[in-house]
Amino acid sequence: FIIPDWSGFTKHIEDFYWKCKSNSEGKVASYIPQLARMNPDYWGVSVCTIDGQRFSIGDTSIPFTLQSCSKPLTYAIALDRLGQEVVHQYVGQEPSGRNFNELVLDYNKKPHNPMINAGAILVCSLLKSLIKPEMTLAEKFDFTVNYFKKLAGGENLGFNNAIFLSEREAADRNYALGFYMREHNCYPDKSNLKEILDFYFQCCSMEANCDTMAVVAATLANGGICPITEEKVLKPDSVRDVLSLMHSCGMYDYSGQFAFKVGIPAKSGVSGSLLVVIPNVMGICTWSPPLDPLGNSCRGVQFCEELVSEFNFHRYDNL
């Protein structure tokens, strides 16, 4: 086993869990009523190793929407199907140094990276227009869900229609980003902006729980092979690129500090979820709705800090 003393390890995870549970900082996202109603006490942590050992504690079977945690997944599909060169003709690899939904492009008038809204919307346009462009929106939705499901080893993955409708309703900024990018010819030819945004909101509105998302993180930790089904879902090169950008850009405008203090690729979402990948070891998903001012889950960030203070999972530990 990759973690020989499993029960010793999970005791530590339990300790961190209880430590973070008493953290009452942060505010639940309030831009749509469905998220604002989330109970701030929800707190779950799930772990899945690359050899399939699993552990969960807390609210790990309650579904939440993926929100920004879908961004590394759609980016992974784009890389896997189109290759790095094509994808990065359209989107950069640089942290933006700004908020995730800031109305700003880089010096080449491209989105800074695929982990912020502009970049993720752009990646959705690539999935829509460059991979099997003959597919309808419905077919493209199924295609994407199937990919997410394979990453999750076939475990529970749903779609929250109320969140989708609310996202689309409260989307002035995302529309603004969409039009701004159209003004600068960011999309592939024949792209339809309304369809791209609908597809983006659909990806944000996919629903899963901590247990499922820990498997997704573990598939990334395992070079693209799902540890539960042993299916090869992504090429190792695609996974490497996804993890590189999760490391530098996955935690919104806290990414630099997180890379310094925690040193592990991760991606957060406004529903309070946090995907954490310890390459060649394990995937972790934490979920707790209260967010800090930059949009990261307060308990999730604390959990990661506790984790690396006990274990040498920081990329540059013990060099």
Ligand code: GLN
């Ligand atoms: N649905 C959110 C948005 O587009 C997702 C962003 C996020 O999770 N930070 O604004």
